Amino acid sequence: MIDFINFLNKNSKISSECLNELKAIIKRKTITKGGTIINTNSHSKELFFITKGIIKFCFNGDGKEFIMRFFEENILFGDIESYFKNRKSKYEIIAIEDTEYFTFPISEFEQLCLKHHSLETFFRNFMVIANLNMMERVSEILEEDAKKRYINFTNKNPKLLNRISLGDLANYLGITQVSLSRIRANM
Amino acid sequence: MIDFINFLNKNSKISSECLNELKAIIKRKTITKGGTIINTNSHSKELFFITKGIIKFCFNGDGKEFIMRFFEENILFGDIESYFKNRKSKYEIIAIEDTEYFTFPISEFEQLCLKHHSLETFFRNFMVIANLNMMERVSEILEEDAKKRYINFTNKNPKLLNRISLGDLANYLGITQVSLSRIRANM
């Protein structure tokens, strides 16, 4: 649990009392490659912190899969849309490697945020960073064509590259897998 | 200032003491159509709340303009990337109507957040909503072609439509203005 605590403390110092209360709501889980952590149409109410493995955070449209983001070790994430809009999940979370993770209910986390100002500050900073990431993703999709986006991804995520299938990468870039294969052939 | 205070109170109740301290850092400003609120390469450190008018939040790539979002009345926003990554702004904020707005420094707002837990909670909720908006934008760009995105925009923003030029809308949708004109011709 050390990694998760370090992650929490990185932005704002969390008291040991708060950490203990956090530990009480955290569960450890594992899932095998290809397994589903949350389903479309489920009501997702948890946050997740991966200690080993990768997942894809994705959704289905007209039979095709689109990937919002990959999450690997030491990142906190969750389907906050489902929780905050109180609706069934549009998204799926699927393990693309055997994955180990911590999970806890957002509602209980929010209760702790109300009690511990420093945790609320952490949560706010966490949302700021999540937002900056999404903004960067929007601006890149608007500005660059698929070839450029592929090159950018390989530069920014050299380590992820070997752990992700071409098809998943294509679904992340927003093009077909055949199209990505063609782009690579013409480089 | 009533509208801004209502906006603040919508998610979490803010004490009158906190509101008074907030009022002390808020300035009222106006800008005429076409005017620039923040420049690329400036160091943006403020949040903004529009009371009248619209702005475009955009950036330039290779001579072309790309629009991340429009902000109209009663929305809080700012170039948080510039502030939180402590770097010169990639983005520009340009008025597309004569615009009146409040503005205050993020750093002083953060100070108040440290002092007033409820304001921190507001800030966190604000970032959650901003993040959900950006996620929705990503998923739409991935899933839909330009024609569908245009139709979606007209459905979701019927009022904005009359206040935005075709060129700006094209820059928001991520296609050329000529392309958008063609799409409309074939409907």
Next chain:
DNA sequence: TAAAAAATTTATCATTTGATAAAAAACTAC
């Protein structure tokens, strides 16, 4: 290890969008 399954590549044709130029329409300023 062999067979089966899955992932990737290659090829062909259709569709969408971009680039460019020019015409038409709408808006602005004097």
Next chain:
DNA sequence: GTAGTTTTTTATCAAATGATAAATTTTTTA
């Protein structure tokens, strides 16, 4: 109100990507 400016439309051709099918390579499993 008219000239000038800006915005929008139309047209043509090029480039990028999608859809589909089939071949090839890689991975999985029995």
